[in-house]
Amino acid sequence: MVKDLEEDFHTQYGIISAKDLKSEKEMLFSNKKEKFLLFNPTFPDLWENLLRGPQVLIQKDIGLVLAKTGINKESKVVDAGGGSGSLCLSLANVCKEVTVYEINPEHHSIITKNANLLGFKNLNLKQQDVYQGIDEKELDLITLDLPEPWRVTKSAEKVLKTGAFLVIYLPNLTQVQQFIESTKESRITVIEILELLERKWKIEEKIMRPEFEMLGHTGFMVFCRKF
Amino acid sequence: MVKDLEEDFHTQYGIISAKDLKSEKEMLFSNKKEKFLLFNPTFPDLWENLLRGPQVLIQKDIGLVLAKTGINKESKVVDAGGGSGSLCLSLANVCKEVTVYEINPEHHSIITKNANLLGFKNLNLKQQDVYQGIDEKELDLITLDLPEPWRVTKSAEKVLKTGAFLVIYLPNLTQVQQFIESTKESRITVIEILELLERKWKIEEKIMRPEFEMLGHTGFMVFCRKF
Amino acid sequence: MVKDLEEDFHTQYGIISAKDLKSEKEMLFSNKKEKFLLFNPTFPDLWENLLRGPQVLIQKDIGLVLAKTGINKESKVVDAGGGSGSLCLSLANVCKEVTVYEINPEHHSIITKNANLLGFKNLNLKQQDVYQGIDEKELDLITLDLPEPWRVTKSAEKVLKTGAFLVIYLPNLTQVQQFIESTKESRITVIEILELLERKWKIEEKIMRPEFEMLGHTGFMVFCRKF
Amino acid sequence: MVKDLEEDFHTQYGIISAKDLKSEKEMLFSNKKEKFLLFNPTFPDLWENLLRGPQVLIQKDIGLVLAKTGINKESKVVDAGGGSGSLCLSLANVCKEVTVYEINPEHHSIITKNANLLGFKNLNLKQQDVYQGIDEKELDLITLDLPEPWRVTKSAEKVLKTGAFLVIYLPNLTQVQQFIESTKESRITVIEILELLERKWKIEEKIMRPEFEMLGHTGFMVFCRKF
Numbered sequence: 001m002v003k004d005l006e007e008d009f010h011t012q013y014g015i016i017s018a019k020d021l022k023s024e025k026e027m028l029f030s031n032k033k034e035k036f037l038l039f040n041p042t043f044p045d046l047w048e049n050l051l052r053g054p055q056v057l058i059q060k061d062i063g064l065v066l067a068k069t070g071i072n073k074e075s076k077v078v079d080a081g082g083g084s085g086s087l088c089l090s091l092a093n094v095c096k097e098v099t100v101y102e103i104n105p106e107h108h109s110i111i112t113k114n115a116n117l118l119g120f121k122n123l124n125l126k127q128q129d130v131y132q133g134i135d136e137k138e139l140d141l142i143t144l145d146l147p148e149p150w151r152v153t154k155s156a157e158k159v160l161k162t163g164a165f166l167v168i169y170l171p172n173l174t175q176v177q178q179f180i181e182s183t184k185e186s187r188i189t190v191i192e193i194l195e196l197l198e199r200k201w202k203i204e205e206k207i208m209r210p211e212f213e214m215l216g217h218t219g220f221m222v223f224c225r226k227f
Numbered sequence: 228m229v230k231d232l233e234e235d236f237h238t239q240y241g242i243i244s245a246k247d248l249k250s251e252k253e254m255l256f257s258n259k260k261e262k263f264l265l266f267n268p269t270f271p272d273l274w275e276n277l278l279r280g281p282q283v284l285i286q287k288d289i290g291l292v293l294a295k296t297g298i299n300k301e302s303k304v305v306d307a308g309g310g311s312g313s314l315c316l317s318l319a320n321v322c323k324e325v326t327v328y329e330i331n332p333e334h335h336s337i338i339t340k341n342a343n344l345l346g347f348k349n350l351n352l353k354q355q356d357v358y359q360g361i362d363e364k365e366l367d368l369i370t371l372d373l374p375e376p377w378r379v380t381k382s383a384e385k386v387l388k389t390g391a392f393l394v395i396y397l398p399n400l401t402q403v404q405q406f407i408e409s410t411k412e413s414r415i416t417v418i419e420i421l422e423l424l425e426r427k428w429k430i431e432e433k434i435m436r437p438e439f440e441m442l443g444h445t446g447f448m449v450f451c452r453k454f
Numbered sequence: 455m456v457k458d459l460e461e462d463f464h465t466q467y468g469i470i471s472a473k474d475l476k477s478e479k480e481m482l483f484s485n486k487k488e489k490f491l492l493f494n495p496t497f498p499d500l501w502e503n504l505l506r507g508p509q510v511l512i513q514k515d516i517g518l519v520l521a522k523t524g525i526n527k528e529s530k531v532v533d534a535g536g537g538s539g540s541l542c543l544s545l546a547n548v549c550k551e552v553t554v555y556e557i558n559p560e561h562h563s564i565i566t567k568n569a570n571l572l573g574f575k576n577l578n579l580k581q582q583d584v585y586q587g588i589d590e591k592e593l594d595l596i597t598l599d600l601p602e603p604w605r606v607t608k609s610a611e612k613v614l615k616t617g618a619f620l621v622i623y624l625p626n627l628t629q630v631q632q633f634i635e636s637t638k639e640s641r642i643t644v645i646e647i648l649e650l651l652e653r654k655w656k657i658e659e660k661i662m663r664p665e666f667e668m669l670g671h672t673g674f675m676v677f678c679r680k681f
Numbered sequence: 682m683v684k685d686l687e688e689d690f691h692t693q694y695g696i697i698s699a700k701d702l703k704s705e706k707e708m709l710f711s712n713k714k715e716k717f718l719l720f721n722p723t724f725p726d727l728w729e730n731l732l733r734g735p736q737v738l739i740q741k742d743i744g745l746v747l748a749k750t751g752i753n754k755e756s757k758v759v760d761a762g763g764g765s766g767s768l769c770l771s772l773a774n775v776c777k778e779v780t781v782y783e784i785n786p787e788h789h790s791i792i793t794k795n796a797n798l799l800g801f802k803n804l805n806l807k808q809q810d811v812y813q814g815i816d817e818k819e820l821d822l823i824t825l826d827l828p829e830p831w832r833v834t835k836s837a838e839k840v841l842k843t844g845a846f847l848v849i850y851l852p853n854l855t856q857v858q859q860f861i862e863s864t865k866e867s868r869i870t871v872i873e874i875l876e877l878l879e880r881k882w883k884i885e886e887k888i889m890r891p892e893f894e895m896l897g898h899t900g901f902m903v904f905c906r907k908f
Contacts, residue, residue, distance in 0.1 A: 026389060037454055039390035042367070043297025060423055063290025070270025072320045073300045093299045094321045140269070162253055163266035173627060173889040177430055193428040196287055199897060201420040201447065203404055208854040209898055216880060216895025220428065227264055400662040400854060426670060435627040441670025443653060444663055480843055491908055493844035496821070497751025514877055517744025524724025526774045527754045547753045548775045594723070616707060617720035631884055647882040650741055655874040655901065657858055674882065681718055 001041065001049055011036075043093050043118075047086070050114040056086035057145060057169060060196045061218055068192075068223055069141050069165040071095050076139050078159070080130035081146030082169075083107035085114050091143065092123040101130035134159045145169040145219075150182035157186045160226040168222040176220050183224065192223045228268065228276055238263075270320050270345075274313070277341040283313035284372060284396060287423045288445055295419075295450055296368050296392040298322050303366050305386075307357035308373030309396075310334035312341050318370065319350040328357035361386045372396040372446075377409035384413045387453040395449040403447050410451065419450045455495065455503055465490075497547050497572075501540070504568040510540035511599060511623060514650045515672055522646075522677055523595050523619040525549050530593050532613070534584035535600030536623075537561035539568050545597065546577040555584035588613045599623040599673075604636035611640045614680040622676040630674050637678065646677045682722065682730055692717075724774050724799075728767070731795040737767035738826060738850060741877045742899055749873075749904055750822050750846040752776050757820050759840075761811035762827030763850075764788035766795050772824065773804040782811035815840045826850040826900075831863035838867045841907040849903040857901050864905065873904045 002009050002021055009016045014030030021028070021038070028036040044059075065087070071077060073096055079088040080101040088111065092098040100123065102108045108127045115123045126135075131151045134142070141164060142156050149168045156166045166188055170176050180190055195218075200211040229236050229248055236243045241257030248255075248265070255263040271286075292314070298304060300323055306315040307328040315338065319325040327350065329335045335354045342350045353362075358378045361369070368391060369383050376395045383393045393415055397403050407417055422445075427438040456463050456475055463470045468484030475482070475492070482490040498513075519541070525531060527550055533542040534555040542565065546552040554577065556562045562581045569577045580589075585605045588596070595618060596610050603622045610620045620642055624630050634644055649672075654665040683690050683702055690697045695711030702709070702719070709717040725740075746768070752758060754777055760769040761782040769792065773779040781804065783789045789808045796804045807816075812832045815823070822845060823837050830849045837847050847869055851857050861871055876899075881892040 037389060039388070042390055042392070043299065044295060045390070047297065059294040060287075060291055063292070063294030064287055065290070066293045066321075067286040067290030067317060068271060070274065070317075070320060072270065090294060090297075093297060094293075161266070162264060163269055163272070165269070171890050172887065173428075173430070173435060174887050176428075177435065180430055193430055195426050195428070197424040197426065199422050199424065201400075201403075201422070203400070203407055203420055206853065206855050208400060208404065209852050209901075211897050214895045214897025215893065217891035217893050220890075398663050399660065401660050433626065433628050436625050436674075437671035439669065439671050441668045443665050443668025447663075491843060493842070496844055496846070497753065498749060499844070501751065513748040514741075514745055517746070517748030518741055519744070520747045520775075521740040521744030521771060522725060524728065524771070524774060526724065544748060544751075547751060548747075615720070616718060617723055617726070619723070627882075627884070627889060630882075631889065634884055647884055649880050649882070651878040651880065653876050653878065655854075655857075655876070657854070657861055657874055662854060662858065 001045075043090075046118055047089060050085075050089070050117060056084050057082055058086075058198075058215075058218055060198045061169065061221060062087055062090045064194075064196060064221060065141075065143060065167050066090070066094065069167065071141050075141060076136065077141045077143070078130075078134055078136055078139055079143045079145075080152070081144055083110070085111040087143055087145060087169075088123065089114060089118065089120070091141075092118075092120045095122065095141075097122050097124065099124045099126060099136050101126050101128050101134070103127060103129045130155075139164060141165045141167065143167045143169070147175070149175075150179045153179070153182040153186055153188055157188050157226060160188075162187075162226055164226055166224040166226070168224070169219045170222070171217070171219050173220060176222060179222060187226050188224050189227045190222060190224050193220060194223075195220050228272075270317075273345055274316060277312075277316070277344060283311050284309060285313075285425075285442075285445055287425045288396065288448060289314055289317045291421075291423060291448060292368075292370060292394050293317070293321065296394065298368050302368060303363065304368045304370070305357075305361055305363055305366055306370045306372075307379070308371055310337070312338040314370055314372060314396075315350065316341060316345060316347070318368075319345075319347045322349065322368075324349050324351065326351045326353060326363050328353050328355050328361070330354060330356045357382075366391060368392045368394065370394045370396070374402070376402075377406045380406070380409040380413055380415055384415050384453060389414075389453055391453055393451040393453070395451070396446045397449070398444070398446050400447060403449060406449060414453050415451045416454045417449060417451050420447060421450075422447050455499075497544075500572055501543060504539075504543070504571060510538050511536060512540075512652075512669075512672055514652045515623065515675060516541055516544045518648075518650060518675060519595075519597060519621050520544070520548065523621065525595050529595060530590065531595045531597070532584075532588055532590055532593055533597045533599075534606070535598055537564070539565040541597055541599060541623075542577065543568060543572060543574070545595075546572075546574045549576065549595075551576050551578065553578040553580060553590050555580050555582050555588070557581060557583045584609075593618060595619045595621065597621045597623070601629070603629075604633045607633070607636040607640055607642055611642050611680060616680055618680055620678040620680070622678070623673045624676070625671070625673050627674060630676060633676060641680050642678050643681045644676060644678050647674060648677075649674050682726075724771075727799055728770060731766075731770070731798060737765050738763060739767075739879075739896075739899055741879045742850065742902060743768055743771045745875075745877060745902060746822075746824060746848050747771070747775065750848065752822050756822060757817065758822045758824070759811075759815055759817055759820055760824045760826075761833070762825055764791070766792040768824055768826060768850075769804065770795060770799060770801070772822075773799075773801045776803065776822075778803050778805065780805045780807060780817050782807050782809050782815070784808060784810045811836075820845060822846045822848065824848045824850070828856070830856075831860045834860070834863040834867055834869055838869050838907060841869075843868075843907055845907055847905040847907070849905070850900045851903070852898070852900050854901060857903060860903060868907050869905045870908045871903060871905050874901060875904075876901050 013034035014032030016030050075095045077095050077098045088100045134155045139160050240261035241259030243257050302322045304322050304325045315327045361382045366387050467488035468486030470484050529549040531549050531552045542554045588609045593614050686702050694715035695713030697711050756776045758776050758779045769781045815836045820841050
C-alpha cells in the first residue's frame with residue numbers, strides 16, 4: 001500500500017527504496033534482504049485496507065446483492081447506512097452512479113476519504129437523513145443497512161423504477177418482521193428473505209476439515225422489488 | 228419476456244395486444260381482463276429465463292466471485308466450463324471483456340444465443356479446449372467450473388497479472404485436494420477454500436422460521452491469487 | 455419385523471418359512487433363494503417402523519434432549535405433544551418412568567400400540583389435557599412439543615425438582631419468543647435456545663461431498679431449568 | 682459441587698456453613714448474605730465439571746450417538762479414545778455396562794477419578810491398547826474417537842452382535858475416507874456419514890438473532906452396523 005513513490009516505504013521486514021519502487025521491477029528487496037512483490041492493488045486489496053469500523057457488510061453478503069440484483073455499469077443506486085462504506089464502495093465499483101445518504105459527520109468523512117483514495121468519481125456522498133426522503137429518481141437499486149428501514153419504504157416506492165430492487169440488511173428478525181409489515185399495501189414486494197453461512201475449509205496434506213472458527217451470523221437480507 | 232413488439236403476446240392469462248405493448252402505459256390488460264405490469268427486464272430476469280441445463284452456478288456463488296475479486300468495468304476475464312453460461316454471463320454483466328472457452332458445440336451454441344439475446348458485446352466465445360492453453364494475456368481473473376482444473380494451473384500462472392485471481396468451483400473435496408496439489412511450486416497461491424450455505428426464511432404473521440427445504444450443497448470454491 | 459414365529463414371513467423377496475425363523479441360524483434363505491440375515495431388532499429399528507404421522511422429532515433433536523439433560527434409569531419424566539410418540543418412546547428407552555399427556559384419542563391409541571409392541575412397561579399414557587395441569591411430582595424432566603407451551607410454564611414450575619429440566623420444541627421463533635415471555639418472574643430459567651443442522655455426506659471413491667438434499671429446518675429447542 | 686458435608690463450603694460469593702449444607706433448606710445464605718440454591722446435581726452438572734482436556738465430544742455429538750443407536754439399560758458397550766471421558770461417562774449414564782480402552786496412563790487416571798466421583802459402578806476401565814483387540818463379546822455398540830479407527834474394524838466385526846452399531850468420530854475427511862475403505866469386504870456396513878452444526882440463538886426483547894460466535898466444526902460421525 002505505497003502512497004508516495006517519492007519516499008522510501010517502511011515495512012516490518014525492512015525498508016524498500018523509492019528508487020526500487022519507481023523501477024519497472026516486479027521483484028524487490030528491502031534493506032533487510034527480504035523479498036517483496038510489487039503489483040497494482042486490486043479493488044479487494046484497497047477495500048480491506050480502507051475500511052474501518054466495528055461492523056461492515058462482508059463479502060458474502062455484498063456478493064449476494066451484486067448477483068441477485070444484477071446491477072452493472074448502467075445502474076443508478078442509492079445506499080444508506082453502514083457507516084464505513086463497505087457496501088457503497090463495492091457498489092460504486094460496478095455501477096454507473098451511487099448516491100450515499102450518511103448523516104453522521106464522522107462516517108461521512110471516512111467514506112469521503114475512502115472514495116478519494118480509490119479514485120471513485122461515481123460516488124456521490126450526501127450528509128443527509130435518508131428517513132427524510134430520497135431526492136434521486138428512477139433508481140435501479142436501493143440498499144439499506146440501518147436500524148429502521150421501515151421508515152424508508154414509502155420513499156423507496158416512489159423513486160425506484162418498476163421492477164427495480166430494494167435490499168434490506170438487518171441483524172434481527174424482529175426488525176425484518178417490522179420491515180415486512182411496512183411493505184403491505186405498497187408496491188414494494190418482498191421476494192426473498194435469506195441469510196448466508198460461510199464455511200471455511202482447511203486442506204493440507206492429511207488435514208481436510210472445516211475451520212473450527214466460524215462466524216455464526218452477520219445479517220438477514222430481504223430482497224424486494226417494486227411491482 | 229416479449230421479444231417482438233409487432234406481435235400480440237400470448238400468456239397463460241390471455242393475450243396482450245401489440246398496440247398495448249408499444250404504448251407508454253405501465254399497466255396493461257390481457258383479453259381476459261387480467262392485469263399486467265410492463266417494465267424493462269433486469270439482468271436477473273433475463274438470466275433466469277435464458278439459462279438451461281442441469282447444473283448452474285447459483286447466485287450466492289456467483290456473488291462471492293464478484294465480491295471477493297472486485298472485478299469491474301476495467302477487468303479482463305477468462306471463464307471456462309459450466310456449459311449453460313450462468314457464470315460467464317454474470318461476469319460479462321460487470322466486466323470489460325470476458326472470453327469463454329467452451330469446446331462442447333451444443334453448450335457453445337446455447338451461450339452464443341444467450342449472449343445475443345442479452346445484447347452483450349463484450350463476451351467473446353471460443354470453441355476451444357482450455358486444457359490446451361489460454362491465448363489471452365494480462366488477465367484480472369480466470370474462473371474454472373470444470374472437472375480437472377489442475378490441468379489449467381500452469382496456463383493460468385502464465386496469463387494472469389501479478390495479484391490477479393484464479394477461482395475454482397468444484398463439487399468434490401477430492402478434486403479440491405488435487406487442484407491444490409497442482410499449485411505447489413507455482414506462483415498460484417491458494418488464499419481461501421470455502422462454501423456458502425443459503426438459508427431461506429418464511430416470515431408471515433405468526434410464522435417465523437427457516438424454510439424446510441434447503442440445498443445442502445452446491446460447490447466448494449477455491450480462491451487463488453498469482454503472487 | 456417378524457411378529458409371529460408360528461407363521462411364514464412374506465417379503466418382497468419371497469417367503470421365509472416359520473421353521474427357519476425358529477431355528478438358531480443367522481443366515482436364512484427365502485423360497486426365492488434370496489439371502490436374509492436374522493437378528494434381534496435394536497430400538498432404532500423398531501422406532502423407525504412404528505412411527506406414523508406427518509411430523510416427528512428426529513434423532514438429532516431427540517439426542518440433544520438426551521445428552522443435555524443427562525436423564526437415565528433413575529429419571530422421572532413427563533412428555534406432552536408430538537402425537538406419534540417419537541420422543542416419548544425414546545425417553546422411555548432410557549428413563550425409569552415416562553408419563554405422556556395425549557388428549558387426542560387417535561394419537562393416544564397409536565402411542566399405546568407402539569409402547570405395547572416395544573414391550574415398554576415404564577410408559578404411562580394419560581388421555582388428558584396437559585394445559586389443565588400435571589399430576590406427577592418431583593420430575594427430572596418435562597418435554598413439550600405442542601403449539602402453546604406457555605400454557606404449561608406454571609404447572610412445570612410446580613412439579614419439577616429444583617435444578618431439573620424443561621425442554622421446549624417449537625418450529626417458529628414467534629412461539630419461542632412468547633414462551634420465553636411466560637418464564638419471566640417464574641423459577642423456570644431459560645438456559646439456551648438452539649437448533650441443530652444435520653449435514654449428510656456422500657463418500658465413495660472420487661466422490662466426497664455433502665448430499666445435495668438437506669432438511670433446512672426442524673425446530674428450535676429451548677432448554678430451561680428450574681432454579 | 683459440595684464434596685464434604687462436614688466442612689464449610691467456600692465460594693467466590695462467601696462461605697456456606699456445613700450446618701446449612703446438612704439442613705433440609707433449599708435456600709441458603711453465605712456469610713456475605715448472598716443467596717444460594719441447594720439441589721442435587723444432575724448428570725450434566727457433574728459432567729461439565731469433571732471433564733478436563735483440550736478436546737471432548739460435545740453434547741450434540743454425544744446425543745446423536747445415543748439417539749441413533751438407541752442404547753439403553755440393557756446395552757453392553759465398548760468405547761475407546763477421547764481421553765477425558767466425555768463420551769464414555771455419558772454412555773455409562775444410560776447403558777448397562779461400558780468398557781473403556783485407554784492406554785494413556787494420565788487419561789486412564791482422569792477417567793477413573795471421574796467415574797468414582799460420579800459413583801458409576803458400570804464403567805470398566807482397561808489400560809489396554811484397543812488396536813491390539815477387544816476382549817468383550819456380543820456388544821451392542823462400539824464407539825471410537827481415536828486417530829486410526831481402521832485398525833479396529835476387524836476386531837469390531839468379531840465382537841459386535843449382528844445388527845449392532847459401530848460409531849466413529851473423526852475430525853478429518855481423509856480419515857473418514859480411510860476408515861470407510863477398511864470396511865470393504867467386512868460385515869461392517871457404513872449406514873450414514875454426517876455432522877451436526879449447532880446454532881445458538883439470542884432472544885431478548887427486540888433482539889432475535891443467532892449468536893455471532895459459532896463452532897464451525899467438531900467432527901464427522903460415521904454410523905455403521907454389522908450386517
